[in-house]
Amino acid sequence: MAVGVLASTTLAACGGSGTPVLNWYVNPDGVATFEKYAEECSTGDYEIAVQVLPSSATDQRVQLARRLAAEDSSTDLMNLDPVFVAEFANAGWLTEVPEEKATEITDGEDYLQGAAETVVWDDKVFAIPLWANTQVLWYRKSLAEAAGLDMSQPVTWQQVTEAAAGNGGTVGVQANRYEGYVVWLNALVQGAGGEIVGDTEAGKDASVEIDSDAGRQAAEVIQALVDSGAAQSDLSVSNEGTVLGPMWSDPGEFMVNWTFVYENYRGLIGESGGPADEQAFEDLGWARYPATVEGQPSKPPIGGIDIGVGAYSEHPEWAMEAAECVTSTEAQVDLALEDGLMPSTNSAYDQVVAEGSYPADLIELWRTSVDEGGPRPKSAYYAMISGALQATWHSPTSVDPDRTPTESADYLQAVLRGEALL
């Protein structure tokens, strides 16, 4: 894979007319749209060439990091998962976004706050949000009705778990030993008003805060789900894909998952793994991410892709210009309509609503979720934090509110100090 990418980079760099080539490293979602904009954003001065990264986020990070650590001048633009921005910026691998654009991103007018927060490190802006992902609660309306749950009001994890358990349904979450489990855990902790780690700018001296009431409340939610009988049988290896199936076998499920779910089910109408017909599809409901604590607003997870400009690029100004071009409102709307990847700005959201291909209330729910969501810890050592949490909180069946938060805090502290292996 690496050799292939290297070879294609070399070829692209040597290609034809002598026009400088800017390499744009993209993750494999929505590549066709990226290629379209690579062409449209190429000018007489430079051409943009799309280079596809591996599919797993970990591999994307490793490949980009190894290039940048070697001061690779051919890494001009790159698609970054939000959790990598802090790590890359702290290492000095990203070019700071010019002030004008930076202000536009952070002034809270057009860019949604949850997306804007992901590109800020140390009070500076290091990337431009392209699309923003978020999780909502997906459910079968008939199941919620049978449980007598009023879905027009914010619901809690406790209510959802009890409603599913009492009516033969299940609750779909992501709890395999992978990043998705940390996404869930982070949302639970933030929903209880806490943080996994605070003062992340301090790097390895960040304060580990998961051993707190919020940490214990998060553990209680997990334990209650495990004990309730509403957990799915493959809980300990569940991911975004495995939880999709149970929705359409009666009585259905409550599921937290990303925005792709709507497009996914709509495309599966009448097929296996999807709703039986249009009418069954109408039974699909959506609501804000469940609250950890009653009365306290939930913090929906944030994902998506930000575009960064490599610090060692030979043409940083052109690369920045290209980055602004490929993240334009038009490009964001195209990504939303063609690939189901939702925008990071209000203006793009308005256009997507106007297109009418998604229900207006769903679009509003996504927009609010991104705006009010909570990012995962922004730290140069995020990979360690995530790894330490996965090691101590997995398997979900072993989570104990009295023990797990304390143990994971001790272990995370030791890992950050370099006193324990991960």
Added chain:
Amino acid sequence: MTTSVVQTATPPSGRTPARSSDRSRAENRLGQKLVAPAIILMLIVTAFPMLRAIWLSVYDYSLTAPDDRSFTGVDNYVTALTDPLFWQTTGVTVLYMVVTVGIELVIGFIFAMVMHRVIFARGVVRTSILIPYGIITVVSGFAWQFAFSAQNGFVNGWLPFIGADFNWFGETPSAVIAICISEIWKTTPFMSLLLLAGLAQVSEDMIEAAKVDGATWWQRLWKVIIPNMRSAIMVAVLFRALDAYRIFDNIFVMTNGAQQTESISFLTYRQTIEQFQLGLGSALSVLLFLSVLLIAYLIIKVFRVDLAAARQEG
């Protein structure tokens, strides 16, 4: 190479070594000049990274925070050696090594005998035995992963005492078995190739003589053939044990280190490549290197083979 062995050969006792002639000294000098480029190249590609790893291992150094690099002395080694995870992975690695090398030695020896004695279709038999060794380990890992898969593998269907939905990668013992089988399938041919070379060295005259003296097939195997190919067996076991101790690909492909199937190499990879902890990762790779040295030393001791003697140069 030969030159140095001749030089270190023990001189006849009680006498000072004979002065080498001008000619042999000139030949030595020429020899040294001829190998010098190769030695310099070796130093660049192997000694430099090794010294650099030792240098890095005394720092607390993360690739993503290069400015926070600080000298920590032996702290990284202390961290590694006092961590239960290190000893657990060492245990698993030793298990992989002992199980795979042991089984490969037996099967490999049988294959070597077959290749040595086969009368008909010699080329076909030898080639088919050697095919797995020509397959890339990652491909072998994927092939066996699919074979053991609960959804679409054939292993569960073929084994009568195992349920059709048994998840081989769901628990430690079964996952270790699956990894070992892939490893054994892939590298047994290498073992048999080395043993075949040893078998070819055993003189037919000796076997004939034993036969004439009335030795049974079993006696000829244990008293004549095996003792005479001891150095070949040692080389085979040494090479494979050192290889097996560094096992990585199959684990990476089949379990990605889940269910406590991680080896030392995998742990090192995770610290260095995934976590970017160059300091701690380098300390682990130095420890890995030392363990490999130790294993090589032990194997040479156990077999009590003098390699120079084996080459009839002593």
